[in-house]
Amino acid sequence: MSTLVIMAAGIGSRFGGGIKQLEPVGPSGEIIMDYSIYDAIEAGFDKVVFIIRKDLEVDFKEIIGNRISKYINVEYAFQELDDLPEGFVKPAERTKPWGTGQAILSCLGKVKEPFAVINADDYYGKEAFVKVHDFLSNSKSNGDKFNFCMAGFLLGNTLSDNGVVTRGVCNVSKEGILLGVDETHGIEKTPEGPIVKEESGNVIKLDPNSSVSMNMWGFTPDFIDELRDRFVQFLKVKGQDLKAEFLVPIIVDDLIRENKAQVTVLETKDIWFGVTYKEDKDVVVNSFKKLIEQGVYPAKLFH
Template identity: 65%
Template sequence: MNKTTLVIMAAGIGSRYGGGIKQLEKVGPSGEIIMDYSIYDAIEAGFSKVVFIIRHDLEKDFKEIIGSRIEKEIEVEYVYQELDKLPAGFSKPEDRTKPWGTGQAVLCCKGVVNEPFAVINADDYYGKEAFVKVQNFLRNVDTYNKENEYCMAGFVLGNTLSDNGIVTRGVCNVDESGYLSHVEETFGIEKQGDVAVGKDGNGNPVTITLDSSVSMNMWGFIPNFLQELETGFIDFLQGLDKNNTKAEYLLPNVVGKMVSEDRAKVKVLRTNDKWFGVTYKEDKQLVVDSILELIAQGKYPNKLFN
């Protein structure tokens, strides 16, 4: 069986959250942050290492709040996502301030991650079922398979909506064998009665069933995916309009392109756990209440780590 690593994307600062470092917000009764619960679930599922993707300017606070504690529980490594961390021959445009996106974030793990790995967002709670399913897939996947077989956790749309504002979700088309056909990025989603409504990439209104599978950026990859990311990032930079200072190199787009070109297969692992995260400031209390409810159900202790 393969050893597996959990990669946590923690370099971003949430603009909709008001510019605060939402990844470090305390939501548990003993001062835990959302990442603590993800790491606890990952350890319980059998992951053997955690790699944090952070920025250098967050390093001190990050290590004080979470890193120093987690290092006592599991092997930990850090990689750094920076605007000037680009392939040879490229340099950061002077007016570029927006991060390059989740694809570049995970690419920063090249040379550090050499085993099957899962990728998650730092500020999302995914639930225990997703970690178990992704871990089981990665443990048994052929690390050198030529089909590039990956996986993703497919969450039920209705379990991912916010009561405090609209959300963007990658709505998944899944074939009869349980593999991803494509992901349709859908914007401005909100619940209306027994369905959800939103807009497609062209701004056209769409209606989505609440039991649709959506991607919450929880993926499982084999190591050669990092080479795919590197090649794709070079293509992205070469094709970038010099006047576009906000274009992002996004993980779902990379995976979607590989699937459309028949260069990868992605198994969608359906999970029924309720996802929650701090997208808006008003979401924090819901997260706190949800954690307390899970503790009352016996799923977590009052204090996760010493």
């Protein structure tokens, strides 16, 4: 048994016009999530949990949930700003979500098996789903350490032609073990390769073959219990900071530094794409069109 958890709570309060995660990108009105779920079912996942906001439930089920439930078990978890551990209250001025760590924490009690986590608005490709599923199916305990995995994408395969992006650039051992994640902002695609421009004017060249995290992880269910404890500590220190976020890459990085987790990086050569900028939509539509022409996907999914 393995579950796909899709983080979709940040899709906004209005469906359709302008909400990038729900923009049709396939020839029959498919959205990016349709393709991710199709790949996950093919790889062997048997349940999907959508993390959404409670106020989106009715519309969300209408747009995707009810269709998908005919093909795979579907559950919902709800990420809310005021869903905090006992003793904590959301600052009145806080409007920013608490982050991906709180999103996964909302699955407490609903996910009791190994699970993969993805973003709602990213296309990851088939290879990553197969590798993460196989890891979760075959992973053994690693003593007292958590035994997780991460799909590692080549930096050069994850850039946008329409602006800068943020990527978790990974430090990976020769054995394929994650040593750390460096959240790198302002990565720009150029003919000479990816670069970052510092405020001082310095230009740093990045290796296009570097492994980066696109927030596709494989976890064991005990990670959710760990998140519960760490969220309490986070709120004690940063609960009044209106912009502070409880983020999965930072939590995983902390666990590695504390020698409490081993994370295997599963390299994939698939090309990531997503709608980071409005102008990206045409690229995504054309990319799916080509994949359908190549026979990777049927022209209609889940209809």
